[in-house]
Amino acid sequence: MSKLKNIKWKQYIVYLVLVAVACYFGVFGLQQNLNRSTTILLEKAAVAMILAVSLNLVVGFLGELSLGHAGFMCVGAYLGAKTALALTAAMGPGNELLVLVICLLVGGVAAAACGVIIGLPALRLRGDYLAIVTLAFGEIVRSLFENLPDEMFGGSLGQQSVRYDRYQLFIIGFVLVILTLAVLQNLIRSKHGRAVTSIRDSEIAARACGINVTKYKLLVFTVSAFFAGIAGVLFSFTQNKVQPTTFDYNYSIEILVMVVLGGMGSLNGSLIAAVLITYLNEELQIVLTGDLAVLRGLLYALVMILLIIYRNAPALKGFREKWNMKRFIDRMRKHDPAKIHDDEAKWDRVPTKIMVDEVLSVDIQTSSPYTPDKRKKEED
């Protein structure tokens, strides 16, 4: 029982941290003595967190690579901005929060609809093909919004949008992050989430177990797109103008970097990486000006490559097992890894790949009394 309490506390600490941050800055925000760069950083961090967490659902838990996350965000941002303009004109001032909520729903649902559309071919494709289809989707969306007649979405100049009060928007942003996190964590911990992770580990095995792979892939795509759309709407409220060039291929990659850096399949990791990268972006923009701005891309690329090789290279398996944090912590606590705990299925960690090799590689010794003797059988 004490263990259970411990786990619950661990599970909710991330919400506590988010609430604490929102409250800390919120107090200053409501008194309106927060400087401009801090509010912008907080808003950007909130958008990035929602994006990273929702992409992690597809990449980390479903195990499919989506390179069009910025496309979903683009749909949300444009439709959110358009709706906001129309609603503000119709309802007049004073209803900002209501307008924001309606826009969030509109943008989210529109992006989710796109998620269904892109999810449908996704059911028939896998792996590399899916990556290229999502990439194509992102490019299609961006070029459509850029090239549609100027009266509709402002063309290449960008769509006008409504800037929300900057002392309050980041609080709403953090509330949205918490909501997103709650929905996704509960989804992953549910029966459906288990089904999704089982598809990641082995699609054939999942199908053999009676899991409707099609349904779950579509579900994950739709949910992920919905939250990307919400992030897009939030983004549109942080800007005076939504520009199509924001949502290019590189932006999708940047979200992917956040997910990879934070750890695929770890929501908390995504949150931390999203904040870290947003912060670094802002700071490095000041430090690295002109030609040095390239160093940022170089840094991200190197980190991504090295991290993936370190985490995945088959040759480094022994090294990873010897030198990792978990083992280090275990050693500090004098934990004996040989001892098997009956409560191994912890709820704070979705079970990862079952090591089939380890399960199957039981040493069979012919001299063992438990193994049936082959020769005896042949004699019979």
Add this chain to the structure above:
Amino acid sequence: MKLLETLLNGLSSGSTYAMIALGYTMVYGIAKMLNFAHGDVIMVGGYTLYVSAVMMGIHPLLALLLAIICCAVLGVTIEKLAYKPLRGASPLAVLITAIGMSYLLQSVAQMIFGSADRMVRLFDLGRITVGSMQISTYTIITLACSAVIMAGLSLFVKYTRIGRAMIAVSEDKDAAQLMGINVNFIITITFAIGSALAAFAGFFMVLKSPPVNSTLGAMPGIKAFTAAVIGGIGSIPGAMLGGILMGIVESFAQTNPVIAPFTVAIEFSILIVILLVRPSGILGKKRREKV
């Protein structure tokens, strides 16, 4: 006449795409991975041409040779450094590394050459008038060269020892290894050939429009990649077909003023439609998944 001109332009830009798509498809067939960095090898080829032909004043054809060698070496180096350690890891990990590699090449190029365009004017190409048609010499050179290269490649794969070993590796890596084929060597050769083709593509692109910058290869790379998937990735005729289809669609879409802005959207929509109808591309083989 206008129709024929558009068709010829489409064929020439299509054969450039086909050249790039061949690199994607060969690497996919043999290493079973999407080499996202392939498009940026084109860019490296473009910069090599700039350094050798414009800065050092070497004859353009020698510069092309140099670019081919540079790109081949670069391709092999990328494979050894980034992809080889991940052989046997999950496809997702390899894919992300490839994306990272593409990003890295772009950043390095931008660091060395800055973000400004560099002009690479190799030859003074005129136009040829046939009847009432005006065809740029570039179109003819590209078409002829790529026809020769593609034919050569097809013959190479079909009739030489290494080519047949490539087919064997792409069919079944383990069985090929048991038959005494050096799989590592074949993968290296494949990366070298693919990157050399990228250098050719870079040469054609520079002939068409002189400015070279760090994102030179990004968009054509993605388009050629789409073309490879349309044709059926892993199949060499498929890549040629997909590339040429892509080029023709592009050139016809660009001549119509109404749909010209949506060229990119149309090209990518074709991909989605074709994958919906034939999930493994036009000429792709369907692979049954086994446990």
